[in-house]
Amino acid sequence: MYVCLCKGLTEADVQRAAQRCAWRAEELRSVLELDDDYCCGRCAATMDELLACALGAREQAVPPAPIAS
Numbered sequence: 001m002y003v004c005l006c007k008g009l010t011e012a013d014v015q016r017a018a019q020r021c022a023w024r025a026e027e028l029r030s031v032l033e034l035d036d037d038y039c040c041g042r043c044a045a046t047m048d049e050l051l052a053c054a055l056g057a058r059e060q061a062v063p064p065a066p067i068a069s
Contacts, residue, residue, distance in 0.1 A: 003050070004043040007034060014047060018054035025051055 001011045009032060017031050025044075028051050029035045034043070 003046050004034065004039065006039045007032065011050065014050045015054055018051045019057070
């Protein structure tokens, strides 16, 4: 599914970028180059949802730190 028609970004594109390098919405928008005059911004809410899902998946994939005794 397309998320950003202005840039031609799909849901998979956004999820990959979020899982690899974005911890905040501003970082995700910068990485995907959505912070310029050629993006209308209507995709922002969907991007925020996808970022939250990616961050949740990333946190679950990280094993817990060992407990020091």
